[in-house]
């Protein structure tokens with residue numbers, strides 16, 4: 001059995017988190033300006049942690065990733081390399097909030113030598129990448145979507161991010177003092193419970209997923225997965241979607257939500273633009289863990305603890 005200890009609270013003081021369910025179009029500069037206005041609105045509502053959706057500065061789709069991709073490395077990039085980096089940094093700084101900046105397509109260009117060794121040619125690799133900034137506008141963490149969205153449901157939806165994107169390979173934990181630690185992952189990553197479990201056992205008080213489910217999987221799984229990750233790990237979960245746009249190529253489900261450690265939905269958007277604000281309270285995590293003491297009842301003599309051993313993680 002797991003040992004019985006009394007860990008210190010993972011969320012050290014209550015904090016308001018906002019999911020900004022954003023309408024984005026094809027004009028990147030307009031998307032960034034609009035995001036800035038909505039982050040301001042979230043901050044004015046008292047949020048100290050603000051979350052934007054997956055691909056908040058572009059339409060979502062494999063055809064769009066290369067044309068919207070920005071160069072983030074070496075960090076910090078120039079304004080020309082990544083206008084989104086600079087816009088997100090300014091949004092965090094201007095509003096004095098932690099900003100989990102949804103995701104943007106990232107371009108990494110590497111120079112490779114051809115097999116003949118005669119000349120070099122650039123190789124382009126694309127990622128779906130989330131940037132987290134602190135209230136001074138400093139970059140705290142970069143998460144590259146680990147599990148690419150490759151699905152095929154006949155007659156409904158086929159999507160293959162791996163046709164264009166490469167997967168990230170590290171779990172991302174970010175310290176947000178004075179509150180505590182969150183995990184950041186992106187959309188399809190929410191379907192992989194191991195990732196969430198490792199993050200929670202490594203002290204995350206919230207699992208934050210910018211995401212963009214669709215009209216097939218959204219109604220079936222979006223809320224279910226948010227509640228499942230919360231109840232499995234007895235922590236908060238935030239899922240932040242783009243607003244639905246039926247004129248776009250990809251129809252996002254919307255329904256951004258925040259779930260508490262007992263799997264109760266604290267706030268949920270509809271389909272359109274909305275800012276969902278919820279107060280996260282460390283006592284709720286401790287109450288859930290005390291009342292249903294899973295952490296003391298685990299049977300690591302029967303199955304392994306996935307959070308132990310070699311995990312590729314960016315620890316803060």
Ligand SMILES: NC(=O)CC(=O)C(=O)O
Nearest residue numbers: 149187188212213214217
């Ligand atoms: N868009 C995603 O990455 C995931 C998704 O829509 C789903 O899992 O369903």
